[in-house]
Amino acid sequence: MRKLTVALGDRSYPILIGEGVLDRTDAILAALKTPRVAIVTNDVVAPLYLGRLEAALRSVDVACDSVILPDGEAHKNWQTLNTIFDGLLAGHFDRSTTLIALGGGVVGDMAGFAAATYQRGIPFIQIPTTLLSQVDSSVGGKTAINHPLGKNMIGAFHQPRLVLADTSTLTTLPDRELKAGLAEVIKYGLIRDPAFFDWIETNIERLLAREPQALGEAIERSCANKARIVSEDETERGVRALLNLGHTFGHAIEAGMGFGVWLHGEAVAAGMVMAACLSNRLGWLSARQYERTVALIGRTGLPVRGPKLGAARYLELMAHDKKVDAGRLRLVLLRDIGDAEIFADLPAVEIAAAIDACCEPS
């Protein structure tokens, strides 16, 4: 088992990573205020892992209710969130009870937002079961639901008390979802950890083959990067924005294609290529490092080109991104592999040229 800590003063919490950590009731018990939890999961994950978690909790006398949501990003909305509140209120959950998110990022974001706002905030635990949620969304306290006019538009910062990343749950994950998670893993290498980028280059085949040791190491090194960044900048006023590498382009792809057509990680992969390409055009990232970036993303089986929406449409969609501040578009670009920086007021023609260069031929 690997263990990390997200250092946030009296809101610090541990991340446990490894095969079978789902059953670490000692860690769960230490995180509870009272022996009563509500598990939030979905109808894909419940048949796979809910019984095991419930049995573990009951064996140490923790009372558990569960709320099973419909699967999918399309349900990451207020209606579904309300079914969590309905369950909590019907069960007379009070402020001392704990919510557990068991599932991917969609379940984690919704359960987290429910915990952030139920009675103005109750404790919660993340048990992420996708690679993306284990390396990214379960750590750092960002929670949200979608609004018809924008993804993740309604949310809160609310840190979990504990994160349990059980690598054995990844055995049932569809291949496409595994690769989407690897996009975020590569992101950490690109933005601040060149040694990790080298390691991924060397070990990408082992990761794709789901070797437990390799996955454990990738998750640990990803979480270590994320934990450090979150500790330095909990509410994204500064350095945390670096985590958005590829995401402004990526969100344009997700929104432009209709949410769900491209997976988030796939869109981020093509977006990171665009960011790297723009960095290269502006004279910051060398041709060689740009090629390494594209090559690694390609070897992972992720898209290295965006869909052909037209640069104008990309720019329009990017202008509506949540990360726009005071009307100014800010982009994360690369000075080198492992060295990212935030830029505002970049020339639109250069952005458009990079997008055009990185889109599928029509």
Next chain:
Amino acid sequence: MRKLTVALGDRSYPILIGEGVLDRTDAILAALKTPRVAIVTNDVVAPLYLGRLEAALRSVDVACDSVILPDGEAHKNWQTLNTIFDGLLAGHFDRSTTLIALGGGVVGDMAGFAAATYQRGIPFIQIPTTLLSQVDSSVGGKTAINHPLGKNMIGAFHQPRLVLADTSTLTTLPDRELKAGLAEVIKYGLIRDPAFFDWIETNIERLLAREPQALGEAIERSCANKARIVSEDETERGVRALLNLGHTFGHAIEAGMGFGVWLHGEAVAAGMVMAACLSNRLGWLSARQYERTVALIGRTGLPVRGPKLGAARYLELMAHDKKVDAGRLRLVLLRDIGDAEIFADLPAVEIAAAIDACCEPS
């Protein structure tokens, strides 16, 4: 003009009280990040004060949109909240724009919750226009909406950047609402400020006659008490719970009668009598101080008895109150006027007896 500060480190903010502070664009400008605001109000307050606020803002080049909600507690729900989000998204509001709540506690709580959760939190300003919201709900950062199964069940702590309590807006307030606000004013005297209680006893007729000087002083002394308590305990882990004097009984009255039948302040008034009565029965509050409490509430024109729901029904409703922690009912009781304390595990028969003694005869 009177000025106070809620001291919360880098989230400290000023409260300005007085006739015409609605037009204090200097204070508003100082609180904005960018010259763009969305004003949230309702269809009763908008015809009275929205034009004046908009004109003042536009005169200093602040762009303003407005969202006008339907009036009333019945609309303090997710559907109405979504109309705020719709407006913000349609107007492409980003994280640097500010929300202004113009209205009573219902508008303030909803606009505050929208600000707490729009893009994970944007700045907001409170311009309370009822006595209750000027002395209580606009200060301290509690925000919420109701759920069909419970009042204020979904919410967040989110402090405003500025509170502008314009006493001249109270001239249009219905009499019943003014009295409901006075219940919360009396509450501050009872829980921690015996000199203020004396002052209210002396000045209650001036308050009921809406003398501006008297109202200004009552609001200032109330806000000073609330600001102190909030500074000491922002998220209600300790002393802030004293502000719930009369509220657990009061919420039972509101819920038992159907929300909206009794005004919140009216229910709190009867609830404070019940709390004082129980305090007296348990030997803590002297008979003389109990009588003074009942007399002042009575002179204000507020109810000194609760509706006859039966003590069993009261206790059942109280057991579902949000302030129940880990299954234990906690009540705020009085040792003296100006000296409140929190108690758990009180004998149910005593609580029931106090309720029965303070209900309308059948």
